Amino acid sequence: MGALCDFCGEQRSMVYCRSDAASLCLSCDRNVHSANALSRRHTRTLLCDRCASQPAMVRCLVENASLCQNCDWNGHSAGSSAAGHKRQTINCYSGCPSSSELSKIWTFVSDIPNVAPEPNCEQGISMMSISDSGVSNQDNAAGDSSLLDIASATLMSDLGTAGKPKSLIGSSSEAGVNLLPLATDQMAGSVDSTSAKVPYTADQDMFSKDSIYEDFCVDDVDLSFENYEELFGTSHIQTEQLFDDAGIDSYFESKEIPSGNSDEQPKLMQPVTSNAVSADSGMSIPGAKDYQDCGVSPVLLMGEPPWHPPGPEGSFAGATRDDAITRYKEKKKRRKFDKKIRYASRKARADVRKRVKGRFVKAGEAYDYDPLCETRSY
DNA sequence: ACCCGCCGGTGCGCCACAGACTTGG
DNA sequence: ATCCAAGTCTGTGGCGCACCGGCGG
Numbered sequence: 001m002g003a004l005c006d007f008c009g010e011q012r013s014m015v016y017c018r019s020d021a022a023s024l025c026l027s028c029d030r031n032v033h034s035a036n037a038l039s040r041r042h043t044r045t046l047l048c049d050r051c052a053s054q055p056a057m058v059r060c061l062v063e064n065a066s067l068c069q070n071c072d073w074n075g076h077s078a079g080s081s082a083a084g085h086k087r088q089t090i091n092c093y094s095g096c097p098s099s100s101e102l103s104k105i106w107t108f109v110s111d112i113p114n115v116a117p118e119p120n121c122e123q124g125i126s127m128m129s130i131s132d133s134g135v136s137n138q139d140n141a142a143g144d145s146s147l148l149d150i151a152s153a154t155l156m157s158d159l160g161t162a163g164k165p166k167s168l169i170g171s172s173s174e175a176g177v178n179l180l181p182l183a184t185d186q187m188a189g190s191v192d193s194t195s196a197k198v199p200y201t202a203d204q205d206m207f208s209k210d211s212i213y214e215d216f217c218v219d220d221v222d223l224s225f226e227n228y229e230e231l232f233g234t235s236h237i238q239t240e241q242l243f244d245d246a247g248i249d250s251y252f253e254s255k256e257i258p259s260g261n262s263d264e265q266p267k268l269m270q271p272v273t274s275n276a277v278s279a280d281s282g283m284s285i286p287g288a289k290d291y292q293d294c295g296v297s298p299v300l301l302m303g304e305p306p307w308h309p310p311g312p313e314g315s316f317a318g319a320t321r322d323d324a325i326t327r328y329k330e331k332k333k334r335r336k337f338d339k340k341i342r343y344a345s346r347k348a349r350a351d352v353r354k355r356v357k358g359r360f361v362k363a364g365e366a367y368d369y370d371p372l373c374e375t376r377s378y
Numbered sequence: 379a380c381c382c383g384c385c386g387g388t389g390c391g392c393c394a395c396a397g398a399c400t401t402g403g
Numbered sequence: 404a405t406c407c408a409a410g411t412c413t414g415t416g417g418c419g420c421a422c423c424g425g426c427g428g
Binding site: 350356357 | 391392393394395396397398
């Protein structure tokens with residue numbers, strides 16, 4: 001069963017907020033993120049069905065499960081029996097959507113509980129719009145159906161084949177609910193190319209609407225980060241490899257990857273710069289610290305999991321790669337890419353604490369930086 | 379080939395303080 | 404064994420500085 005809400009500790013957590021590093025029930029999500037303009041900008045997404053501790057990034061249509069990147073990779077890695085499963089991206093959102101609006105964002109979730117509207121958010125909801133989805137559904141009769149257009153999530157192959165995916169970030173009205181498509185890996189063989197470019201609508205419910213949470217359960221194991229590798233095997237290391245110095249550039253290149261499905265045409269990997277999220281986070285590779293903002297790891301931005309056997313025109317040979325991996329691992333020891341917020345309350349305090357040259361100052365003393373209003377006391 | 383200065387990327391320490399944790403009665 | 408108070412420790416984010424490697428002169 002999924003974890004309880006980090007905020008109320010009573011309801012089942014359903015969404016994950018990267019900014020707060022918190023799993024929240026929908027009620028608390030609305031309460032917490034209606035507090036102020038900044039919190040409304042927090043991007044949230046569904047919680048991973050499998051590990052229940054990380055933000056889900058893709059929806060496996062076969063398993064009816066929302067998966068975080070690690071669970072996705074572990075479950076659908078090349079060579080596994082599930083490698084060919086169709087998956088689609090899961091959009092994250094910001095603002096204060098109602099339960100009905102969320103149900104449009106995530107059409108595959110059938111048990112979104114009703115959430116009382118937050119007075120602070122009324123305006124935001126009414127202004128909600130998506131103006132530049134790139135995937136439209138003009139036929140949708142629902143009044144605020146613009147949500148659904150994107151929402152429903154783009155088939156993964158859309159991202160893989162679209163020439164220039166448009167950024168959704170910033171396209172919506174200021175106070176509205178922003179839907180932020182999660183970038184995905186276009187894992188070889190994972191998508192049936194014949195189904196690409198078919199905008200998903202509620203009428204095309206190609207996958208069961210049975211509760212995705214009916215099997216929302218994981219073994220009773222500690223899912224803390226401490227035993228991450230124990231739980232997820234090699235994925236952590238694989239992630240590390242991504243930032244391999246020599247490998248970075250190669251991932252920026254468009255390259256063909258071998259398909260796990262022999263019937264498919266090889267897919268071109270998209271350059272990172274085409275990814276919507278990169279624009280949002282201002283992320284720079286390899287110093288990507290901001291990848292967590294929308295639940296998008298740089299790994300996904302790179303397209304292909306780095307441990308995937310390089311294509312014929314792979315940019316580096318095995319020995320060079322090994323060297324680079326070794327170098328990266330040495331660097332990794334000194335870095336904190338995987339910083340995990342252990343105490344959200346402390347983070348919340350630090351986020352609003354006044355500073356002088358970056359250092360916290362005593363309450364009431366002069367400061368030169370106030371995170372809340374960016375004013376100076378002198 | 380070697381040295382030097384410049385530049386950008388990166389890591390680390392600092393700060394206050396709430397809350398978690400430990401210890402002793 | 405349990406409770407409580409007091410003391411100690413931890414972790415949080417932005418900034419400045421030091422360090423490092425790459426590059427050009």
